[in-house]
Structures are given as structure tokens and as C-alpha cells.
Amino acid sequence: MMNIASEGIVGITNIASVLLIVFSGIFIIKGKMSLGNYWAVSQYALLFFAPMQLLASIRIMVQPGIAALTRINELLKLKTEDEICGNRQVGKIENIIFSDVSFGYSEKTVIDNFNMAISRNEKVALLGKNGSGKTTIAKLLLGFYKDYSGSIRINDIEIKNVSLSDLRNRVGIVAQNIVLFSGTLLDNIRFIAPQLDEHEIIAALSKAGLDISEFAGGLQAVISENGKNLSGGQKQKIALARMIIKNPDVMIFDEATSNLDIETSNLVKQSIHTIFAEKTCIIITHDPDMASLADTIIKI
Ligand SMILES: Nc1ncnc2c1ncn2[C@@H]1O[C@H](COP(=O)(O)OP(=O)(O)OP(=O)(O)O)[C@@H](O)[C@H]1O
Ligand SMILES: [Mg+2]
Structure with missing residues (x-):
């Protein structure tokens, strides 16, 4: 799941970059966008993608920690043998x-x-x-x-x-x-x-x-x-x-x-x-x- 998630994030940012290039190209050909604007947009996109990737991967890094904490919590909540056993003293066994x-x-x-x-x-x-x-x-x-x-x-x-x-x-x-x-x-x-x-x-x-x-x-x-x-x-x-x-x-x-x-x-x-x-x-x-x-x- 972690591999799918991290590859997914890389995939989405790559697709977004391709779409940006394709649409910018079309707009530039149609004269609706200047090369300068394209340069500015692509720089902003880079600034945007990097922290998005980081945010997504934080979840992937934290997930195993949460799972381990849940297990530790379950273990700490288990009752000890002394808590669940009776308290009668048997005396010398006859x-x-x-x-x-x-x-x-x-x-x-x-x-x-x-x-x-x-x-x-x-x-x-x-x-x-x-x-x-x-x-x-x-x-x-x-x-x-x-x-x-x-x-x-x-x-x-x-x-x-x-x-x-x-x-x-x-x-x-x-x-x-x-x-x-x-x-x-x-x-x-x-x-x-x-x-x-x-x-x-x-x-x-x-x-x-x-x-x-x-x-x-x-x-x-x-x-x-x-x-x-x-x-x-x-x-x-x-x-x-x-x-x-x-x-x-x-x-x-x-x-x-x-x-x-x-x-x-x-x-x-x-x-x-x-x-x-x-x-x-x-x-x-x-x-x-x-x-x-x-x-x-x-x-x-
Ligand atoms: N902790 C356990 N969890 C699951 N099954 C167990 C466990 N301990 C023993 N068994 C199973 O219970 C059965 C009885 O085991 P037990 O150790 O009481 O046999 P035993 O009469 O002492 O045998 P042996 O003469 O080989 O010592 C066996 O079929 C064994 O596979
Ligand atoms: Mg035995």
C-alpha cells in the first residue's frame, strides 16, 4: 500500500506537469499565453508540487508508527495474570x-x-x-x-x-x-x-x-x-x-x-x-x- 501510495503521488505530479506543458503549449500557439507567463507558471507549479509531495509522504511515514503505537497500547491494556486470577489462599495441599x-x-x-x-x-x-x-x-x-x-x-x-x-x-x-x-x-x-x-x-x-x-x-x-x-x-x-x-x-x-x-x-x-x-x-x-x-x- 505504501509503495502504491508513494508511486501514486509521483505519478500524479508527473501527469500534472505533462498537462501543464500541453495546455501551456496550446495557449502559447493560440497566442493566449506568453513564454514568460509559461516560465512563471511552471516555476510556481514546482514550488507547489514539492510541498504537496512532502505532505503526502508524511502520512506514509507516520502510518507504520500509528500501527505500532496501537499494538503497544493493546499490549499495555492487557490484564496481568494476577489481575484476572482469584485471591483465595489454598493452604497446605491436602x-x-x-x-x-x-x-x-x-x-x-x-x-x-x-x-x-x-x-x-x-x-x-x-x-x-x-x-x-x-x-x-x-x-x-x-x-x-x-x-x-x-x-x-x-x-x-x-x-x-x-x-x-x-x-x-x-x-x-x-x-x-x-x-x-x-x-x-x-x-x-x-x-x-x-x-x-x-x-x-x-x-x-x-x-x-x-x-x-x-x-x-x-x-x-x-x-x-x-x-x-x-x-x-x-x-x-x-x-x-x-x-x-x-x-x-x-x-x-x-x-x-x-x-x-x-x-x-x-x-x-x-x-x-x-x-x-x-x-x-x-x-x-x-x-x-x-x-x-x-x-x-x-x-x-
Ligand atoms: N501451546 C499449545 N498450543 C496448541 N497446541 C498445543 C500446545 N501445547 C500442546 N499442544 C497440543 O496438545 C496436545 C497435547 O500436548 P501435551 O504436551 O500435553 O502432550 P504430552 O502428553 O505431554 O506429550 P509428550 O509425551 O510428547 O510430552 C498435542 O497434540 C499438542 O500438539
Ligand atoms: Mg509432555
């Missing part, structure tokens, strides 16, 4: 109940009439093929989506009414896609609990099977955006350490051992019945060994 929950990201239903009841300290394994909706269930439990049908209740409070900061302090996840920030290893863990000293962080990392000497620079080792300079297993160990430090009531392990070596994977499996014994655990896995740690297995 039970989680999914009743007839259906949800889809678009028209396609991903979870259809899903039911699940988990009580305190229970270990539940969620099994199902790729794309069956296991991670989606974890996301629903963390309050990422509210447009589900049915009910998801924690301590008998509908999750839509719960304060998200309270919910997320009480439910932790070692996610399938681990988010790491560019910064030091220490920065990537300390944001969970700024009051912790370095010894406590090293202890949590070692519980997660990560030996700090693996990293040149120890806790000051630099991690690039999204942990591109780390192996999949190292990232998972950092995510596990975050979970250990966060110490939530409910721990979700979404394929949390898929990249770990046998030794570390066994360490995590042991932890589920030792350091996490007093925790409610939702274990999403394709590994039968990991699933066998659970009290209840739910296939979706």
Missing part, C-alpha cells in the same frame, strides 16, 4: 480433584472428560502416548489456562479462584522444556530463594546429582540463554535442584529423568521415596521403572 475436565488449545479437544483424585503424599504416575495431554494436565494444575470445562479443585477450592502466586509456591514442576537464563549458575538457582547461601545451593545441586566441579568456575559458571552450553542432563539436574530448593507441597516431574544417566536417574528415583516421601508427586513418564514408583498409575 487433595487435588479433576472432575470431568475437558480442554483444548483450539477447537480440537486435547483432554476429554478427565478425572483424577490425588491425596496428600500420594505418588501418581501419568502415562500416555506422545501428545495425549500429560503436560497439558500439569499446565492446567499450575493455572496456565482457565478456559477448561469441568472442575479442578485443590483443597476443595476451584483453581480459577486461587491466587496464582500461592498456587505456584505450592505446586512445582520439573518441566519438559527447562527454562534457563543467561547468567551464572548461581543466578539461575538463586532467584527461587534469594536468602540461600552458596553452601545450601551446592547441597541442593548435589542432591540433584550435579557435581559442582563439572563446571569450570563452579557456581559462577556462565550459562548462556536457554542453557545452550549445557547438556540435556545438566539442565534437568539444575531444574531438579530448583525443585528441591523450592520445596513445594506438590511436585510434578514431567519426563524429569529422560536425559539423565543411569546413576543420576536412580538417584532421582530413590529421592521420590526418601527426600520427597512427605510430598505429593505427579510423575509423568514413559519409563516403566519410574512409573513403578507410584502408588497409582493413571493412563490417559
Whole structure:
């Protein structure tokens, strides 16, 4: 549109110049106009066209700016998660109940009439093929989506009414896609609990099977955006350490051992019945060994 408009403006001024020459020529031949007059008119026309072109192009230059401002305005008007979520505090999580929950990201239903009841300290394994909706269930439990049908209740409070900061302090996840920030290893863990000293962080990392000497620079080792300079297993160990430090009531392990070596994977499996014994655990896995740690297995 911008190209059409700018070419249009050039076209119109060119046509106007041609018309001026043609009509001036006719008038001069008929003796109705002198060459001097023609010269004067053509100079005035030039003076007239230049600012007209400029005025027209200002609109073309301003238009993208207006569009960008509209988008920024729309973004600034969006409500934050905290403004649209409820404000009920759940307290220590005693039970989680999914009743007839259906949800889809678009028209396609991903979870259809899903039911699940988990009580305190229970270990539940969620099994199902790729794309069956296991991670989606974890996301629903963390309050990422509210447009589900049915009910998801924690301590008998509908999750839509719960304060998200309270919910997320009480439910932790070692996610399938681990988010790491560019910064030091220490920065990537300390944001969970700024009051912790370095010894406590090293202890949590070692519980997660990560030996700090693996990293040149120890806790000051630099991690690039999204942990591109780390192996999949190292990232998972950092995510596990975050979970250990966060110490939530409910721990979700979404394929949390898929990249770990046998030794570390066994360490995590042991932890589920030792350091996490007093925790409610939702274990999403394709590994039968990991699933066998659970009290209840739910296939979706
Ligand atoms: N953010 C999203 N937007 C649209 N569709 C999505 C989104 N996330 C997942 N899906 C779709 O929802 C379905 C369920 O995805 P989900 O990640 O819950 O599967 P999963 O059971 O965890 O699979 P996997 O075992 O591979 O991890 C898939 O068909 C996927 O394509
Ligand atoms: Mg998944």
C-alpha cells in the first residue's frame, strides 16, 4: 500500500506537469499565453508540487508508527495474570480433584472428560502416548489456562479462584522444556530463594546429582540463554535442584529423568521415596521403572 501510495503521488505530479506543458503549449500557439507567463507558471507549479509531495509522504511515514503505537497500547491494556486470577489462599495441599475436565488449545479437544483424585503424599504416575495431554494436565494444575470445562479443585477450592502466586509456591514442576537464563549458575538457582547461601545451593545441586566441579568456575559458571552450553542432563539436574530448593507441597516431574544417566536417574528415583516421601508427586513418564514408583498409575 505504501509503495502504491508513494508511486501514486509521483505519478500524479508527473501527469500534472505533462498537462501543464500541453495546455501551456496550446495557449502559447493560440497566442493566449506568453513564454514568460509559461516560465512563471511552471516555476510556481514546482514550488507547489514539492510541498504537496512532502505532505503526502508524511502520512506514509507516520502510518507504520500509528500501527505500532496501537499494538503497544493493546499490549499495555492487557490484564496481568494476577489481575484476572482469584485471591483465595489454598493452604497446605491436602487433595487435588479433576472432575470431568475437558480442554483444548483450539477447537480440537486435547483432554476429554478427565478425572483424577490425588491425596496428600500420594505418588501418581501419568502415562500416555506422545501428545495425549500429560503436560497439558500439569499446565492446567499450575493455572496456565482457565478456559477448561469441568472442575479442578485443590483443597476443595476451584483453581480459577486461587491466587496464582500461592498456587505456584505450592505446586512445582520439573518441566519438559527447562527454562534457563543467561547468567551464572548461581543466578539461575538463586532467584527461587534469594536468602540461600552458596553452601545450601551446592547441597541442593548435589542432591540433584550435579557435581559442582563439572563446571569450570563452579557456581559462577556462565550459562548462556536457554542453557545452550549445557547438556540435556545438566539442565534437568539444575531444574531438579530448583525443585528441591523450592520445596513445594506438590511436585510434578514431567519426563524429569529422560536425559539423565543411569546413576543420576536412580538417584532421582530413590529421592521420590526418601527426600520427597512427605510430598505429593505427579510423575509423568514413559519409563516403566519410574512409573513403578507410584502408588497409582493413571493412563490417559
Ligand atoms: N501451546 C499449545 N498450543 C496448541 N497446541 C498445543 C500446545 N501445547 C500442546 N499442544 C497440543 O496438545 C496436545 C497435547 O500436548 P501435551 O504436551 O500435553 O502432550 P504430552 O502428553 O505431554 O506429550 P509428550 O509425551 O510428547 O510430552 C498435542 O497434540 C499438542 O500438539
Ligand atoms: Mg509432555
